[in-house]
Amino acid sequence: MNTLPQQLANGLLLGSMYGLIAIGYTMVYGIVQLINFAHGEIFMTGAFGALTVYFYILPDGTPMAVAVPLMLIGGGIVAILIAVGAERFAYRPLRGAPRLAPLITAIGLSLALQEVVRNFYPGADRARAFPGLDATHDLGSITIKDADIFLIVSAVVCMAALAYFVRKSRTGRAMQATAQDPDTAQLMGIDTNRIIVIAFAIGGFFAAVAAVAYGLKYGNVDYRMGFLMGLKAFTAAVLGGIGNIYGAMLGGLVLGIAETLASAYIDEIPGMQQLGGQSWANVWAFCLLIIVLLVRPQGLLGERVADRA
């Protein structure tokens, strides 16, 4: 039975996953005005990093309570290394180049990462089983899995930690300054290259957290999983106002809920019977993006460029 509360919960969960990935797009964009279109693939490599820990490093039968934190660390390390490596060797040399150059580089990097995983990771050309957290809990009209609890708790913890870091820490302050005016930030003594690396690393880690949650929830991963998730998370970042970390999370939640509700209920509207279900969910997600951008081009929480001066 799919009730409205259940659908809302499903939307919230999907949205938290989008939001975690969207942080990576929005932080990088906020600081270097670059859309890292390879970020979806960084998410994907995070999933394979975690899978590697589970199948090839940990002994069989390791309890999940021990395995999951180690998988987070493994996935996190892989995603951070790839994100930081992409910054250092692909994007940094192109700073100051026309905007098309890093964009094409990002697409190339996406394809390269997909192909490397497909060709060299055992069994990754098809869906690979990922350990699940499938025990269910009945909460009145809602049923959720352990994997869902993991997802929601890690999204809340990650977001709270990030908000605290950006507002209160010295490095977070430096990050705000770099986003607002990179040259002047250097005049303050801020090593802006280091700040950029940190932004990529945080984005990579958050993507890995989302990737572990994805695997635990859906039970399998594959080399293409980053494409659609990345595109949706990018949509969430734009929807929320790219450059704004709260916007990324809000955009993720709005997108997740709208998409879930649309695919569950739109076919109940007379004349729209054919437009429901999962296959149309993506269409509704991008329609929402277009509508929001028509009304509020800067996104839900974005600042108008004129305010930035």
Next chain:
Amino acid sequence: MTALLEVEDLKVAYGKIEAVKGISFSVEAGQVVTLIGTNGAGKTTTLRTLSGLLKPLSGKITFDGKPLTGVPAHKIVALGLAHSPEGRHIFPRLTIAENLQLGAFLRKDTAGIEKDIQRAYELFPILGERRKQAAGTLSGGEQQMLAMGRALMSQPKLLMLDEPSMGLSPIMMQKIMATIAELKAQGTTILLVEQNAQAALSLADQGHVMEVGKIVLSGTGQDLLHDESVRKAYLGED
């Protein structure tokens, strides 16, 4: 005794266009030195090169006995060179207090930083009244005060000010100039770039006139103030 800042035959280019074509000057500790000149003369380019934001084509910059060429921008402020950039460039979405704290980014002495923030508020009382307000909401003159206060927060040996009076009302301009005079009286060493030649030269120990990338005339502030060609070109007399 050698000068605090020594610039020798400095050349800076944007691509193929040479904006600074071999200039030399120096700043002694305790002095106010001013660079004046028409739009596009290369004054801002010179300051941005001194603070490491631009790489020179050639030439030598020595600050406090150490070469500056090749030192990245974020390491230069630690050597004692602060730069209040043209157009103010405060951080608009941070508060006034946060802007001032960023000026002291590399300092570790929390108590000393707090004391210097109080001093900035004494120098510019309006900043103290608005300390919790986003800096982008300040008026142009107030932003200029903040930019100067922020540059002072690093306790610089040399303070570089790029057109502090730009776009300000006459009253605001007088206020800023009075503050620069006050800083001079306190012994702050200042390299001042100004369009307002009259005000800058009246304050300066040394002045240099720049035209299309070259220093065409140098002298004490008073000499230049009374120089025929300077009066004609920059002080609106004929």
